[in-house]
Amino acid sequence: MQMDNQLPPQKAPGFCSFRYGLSFLLHCCNVIIMAQRTCLNLTMVVMVNSTDPHGLPNISTKKLLDNIKGIVATAQSEIYVKWAPPLERGRLTSMSASGFLLGPFIVLVVTGVICESLGWPMVFYIFGACGCALCLLWLFLFYDDPKDHPCISISEKEYITSSLVQQVSSSRPSLPIKAMLKSLPVWAIAIGSFTFFWSNNIMTVYTPIFIDSMLHVNIKQNGFLSSLPNLFACICGILAGHLSDFFLARNILSVTAVRKLFTAAGCLLPATFGVCLPYLSSSFYGTVIFLILAGATSSFSLGGALINGLDIAPRYFGFIKACTNLIGMIGGLISxxxxxxxxxxxxxxxxxxxxxxxxxxxxxxxxxxxxxxxAEIQDWAKEKQHTRL
Known part of the structure; x- marks a missing residue:
């Protein structure tokens, strides 16, 4: 089976390469971004129960953090236009994006402990300091183009640039806005993002409240149980990226089939497990297991619709990602x-x-x-070839 728009595989530097290091650094940045956002979900339980007049949840702060997450996710999409070879897009993007899923796990595990031992304000100071440290590290290590980076090896640099030579152009013409608005594949990605953000936002924001109302546990237990769906979501997201690349590298499925397969898994599985949750209130372990599955399986979309823009329009991926993320964030806000x-x-x-x-x-x-x-490159996204008569 011939893969869509893929170059033949070449021998490339292994897992311990700079592009994987960059993806891991993005993963860490995303962990902290989500930690700063999600810690408010659990500290709200403490603040609302507190008699401290300053212990009221600041909704405007929460919305600001949501907007920052969207801006960062959009900016990262442009990075992979020049850093992700076609046969490694799934694993590289899922590795970095899984930080958005692992962040809530880490923060929910430690936030309860920090709240009880140091007080809830220390939660924000600690994660804020971690964010500042990673920001400095990013400023020193990141370069926009692998050709300009002083630390990357020559072989890796040649591998990345040669694998993208037919898809990424140095020239960026004006955006074909009208063609994008008429493109059904773009709208399909937007709707896929809408559904992902809808489900993910509910599971991320309301899991501590669901556990508090259904299982009646203390703040430490709540933090630990609320974190488990995010841990398994991170694992499922990384697995989706590696499996999607595996199917493409072995010519098992076309790119279109892979994207639709993982989008289907990311939509149907959380829907099924979520509908079952209200009927399991009498079973503690049943509720926990299905809560984990409902929260984790939506991340299969990382190998589907959420990366699909890089297939259909690599030259305009950043703009498409910004637009579809905006629609997705609207879905998350509504949900x-x-x-x-x-x-x-x-x-x-x-x-x-x-x-x-x-x-x-x-x-x-x-x-x-x-x-x-x-998953084919759209006509409006192809570089026009100009010839002289």
Missing amino acids: STLTGLILNQDPESAWFKTFILMAAINVIGLIFYLIAGE
Whole structure:
């Protein structure tokens, strides 16, 4: 089977290469970004129960952190246009993006301990200091183009540039906005991002509240149990990246089939496990297991719709990622706001309504993606060849 738009594989530097180091550094940055965002979800439980007049949740701060996450994710997408060879896109992007999933695991594990031993304000000081340290490290180590980096080996530099020579051009013409707006594959990616952010935001923001209302555990236990879905989501995301690259490198599936397969897994599995959750309230271990599965399996989309823009328009991937992330963030904002309203108005059946709605959004989004999604470079994204007569 011939793969879509792929160059023949070449011998490349191994796992201990600079591009993997860069991906790991991005992973660490994303861990801290999400730690700074997610720690507010658990500290809210402490702040709301506190008699301290300063212990009120700052919603504007939370929205600001959400916006920062979106900006950083968009900026990172442009990095892989020049740093990710076609047959390594899945593993490199999933490795860095999995930091967004591992961050909540780390922070939820340690936040409860910090709150009880040092007080909740120290949570923000600690993760803020870690962010400053990583920012300095990034400024010294990152270069926009592998050709300009002084530390990368010559063989790795040649491998990256040669693998991208047919897809990345030094010239960037004006954006074909009208063609993008008419492109169904672009809208399929946008809808895929919408469904991912919808599900992921609910599971990230409301898992501590769900555990508190259903399992009635203390803050330390809540932090640990809330962190488990994020740990397994990180594992599933990395696995999705490696498996997608494996299928492509071995010519087992086409790029289009791979993207649709992992998008289907990332939509259907969390929908199924989420719908089952309200019926397991009497079983502690059953609730925990299905909560982990519902939160973890959505990250299979990292090998599907969330990377699909790099297939259809590598020259404009940064812009497409920015637009689809914006639509995704709107989905996340709507889902978290709507879930909060449902919890306030109908506490008895709130979780059932929340997960049924999540399942419906996932299924509708998946159907659209399966119909309209593609992985071939679109005509409007190809470099025009000018010839003289």
